[in-house]
Amino acid sequence: MHSAHAHPAACENCTAALQGAFCHQCGQSAHSPVRSFGHAVEEVFESFWHLDGRIFRTLHQLLRPGRLAVAYLAGHRTRYIPPIRLFVILSVLTFFVARLAVHVDAGTFVRQSPKTPEVPSAFRDASTADEVDNIRRALLAPLEQSRQTMPERLRTPIDKAIRKVEKQAERRQRELKKRPPVAAASGDAKVAAPQPKVAPAPGAGNDPVDIGFLPGFVNRWLTGQAETIRLNLPRIRERPQLLVNAFFASVPSALFVLVPLFAVLLKVFYVGSGRLYLEHLVVALYSHAFLCVALLGILLLSMLGGQVATVPGTGAVVGILIAALLLWMPLYLWLMQRRVYGQSLLVTTVKFVALGWLYFTAVTTATVILAIASLARI
Template sequence: MSNTEIHDKKLNTIDENATLQTTCSNCQEVLTGSYCSHCGQSSESNIKYFWTVILHLLDDIFSFDSRASRTIWPLLTRPGFLTNEYILGRRVHYVPPLRLYLFISIIFFITLKFFAASENSNIIRITNEERALTQVTEQIAELEQQYEVMLTLGKSTEEIQQVKHKLDTFNNYQQDLSNPDNKVLKAIAIELVSLELRKLESNKPLSDKYQKQYTALTKQIEKVRKGEKVNLLSLGNSSDGTISFEFLSAEQNLKINNFANQLEEKATKAFQTGTGPLLQQTISKLPQLMFVLLPLFAALLKIMYMFSSRFYMEHLTVALHSHSFVFFIILQIEIIDMVQDSLFKNISWLDSILTLISVILLMWIPIYLFIMQKRVYKQGYIVTCIKYTIVGMAYTALISITAMIAFVWGLTSL
């Protein structure tokens, strides 16, 4: 083959490649831009090296000039701004609400799981134990002083015996709370101490609700002290402690009771051996449940503002931005708490400053959400305040149900 033929073949190859690059891979129409004018397909191939995709993603997230950097600051400091911008159609400069929520929630729940694991697998915080033990010690000192005064004044045997009984009760609680190994014993003792102090402070008998709880806990703690096994998770709705629904058959009720017994056993075992695995399993269920809760919260807003002529997607945007904000703030508080415990615990003035920052961030959450609701829905302060209170109460109920479902779901995964 002559040099001229080789040269012509190379030119033909270049022309073919140029044709391939300037025609749509889908419909073979000539491309005049980044997208095909005939079918709309992008001219850029989505088949790339994996690391190229990762680098582009990281650059989009962390680049100073990226949409993420222009989104986070107004998300934290300008209530309702991002939502109004998105509703008005000014969206190109900011991260879309769903992508923003997914990115922040993934980081939030991963970090939350990490912080939970670093708590030494103990859901009963040491601070709660110490506070209960301090309260019991103070009460013992008061009762001992009262007992000595009664003996000196020659009070009736009945009055002296009552004080002696209280003193013995609190001495037992002190021993329970000082037990280094039995977490179940400590958990029950903390609840009983709370009820005892409630009774002493009011100087009245407990209400029926609290008295029933007190009686049940007293029976449980006596069993634990004797080394017997108890179930801390009581799911029964009948007087005998079982679950029974009239609209279900006996066989179906039996299946439910068997399932409830399994949960009770798992919960008791978790408290006895360490609640770290249970806590981590519970946290791992929250992202899915929160993703279900979001449209429910948007539906709640839709009901509250049914006469505002707003689309459901506008309310969903409010839900996405508000949850993204709350998750981001809580994440900052967790980081500050970790820094306090690991670095500045012995530097009192710096520890106080970080605590103050955490308190300010925590207070900013309800203030931010109120301002956001006011700016997005553009109603008066009184109307906004009423609706904000109703929405807050309803959402608290929803989040409580969500937490309970996550807990039970976490138990089933153990």
């Protein structure tokens, strides 16, 4: 009778006869993690430490400008994480942290500066001076009651709200006084009752988008997106963090377009280097992987600076470190470009500036498009 830990006679993956702890045909382990808890735990830790070691080796080489790209293009690939996998992991991690680090919610600074209570603009529907006065009293009553129950140092937002209500009431009174009297067609004629307002149909809030060189279905789609953005604007004003989250969630997808574009630019600028497009793509992936690492460092430093802001001197140190990272990013890319392609200082600098300008233009355009698209995704 075989024990629970006995090896099977044949590989469970390819049915080849087993001669040891691993299959010589496909490399699968003879141990089955689903039949032994000990083997399952062993496999988890083995995979973790193996992957962890590759991550450290890869990041160590990545932080040295061009070293990882040169090694990968020279065929030394076993010890390192593949460039596409490294880029995906770092980009997703970086922009996930960005969503946690960047806060623009209206309630974030409540303790530092109390928010002025929102006052509805109800006066525009008032048609007589008496209606304006009634609305003014209805709005002021709860504000004045709240003001009386609050300490003196916390009354400033309430006082601002009271003044705002008074200004709205005065403005509407002036508008009503300037309105010309309605002339009757005859002595017996009655003034027509105001017609009820009809809510606009969906898509009717904005003029339809009509760009001549685009097909009709694209213009209709853009019109729908514009209407969605218009409807989302009130929510963004109340919770601007929604726009930040939507933007950062979309950035990794945009990078999958920008990175191949950067590789195309490298191919054009280094057309005589003899390298294939996929080799330029490897350089582009490692370049953006480093930028993700640098941006991740800036985000973490910003979060740390917020936590230790009360400690004297830490703010200056954090600021210096962030500035150093910002300066290191273009210098790193220049050094990487020179090490990979091996051209002179002058030629590398000219190509770096020209390529950087073109790519910066593309990134800026993509950022604007992405910000607009994020308005429709909330």
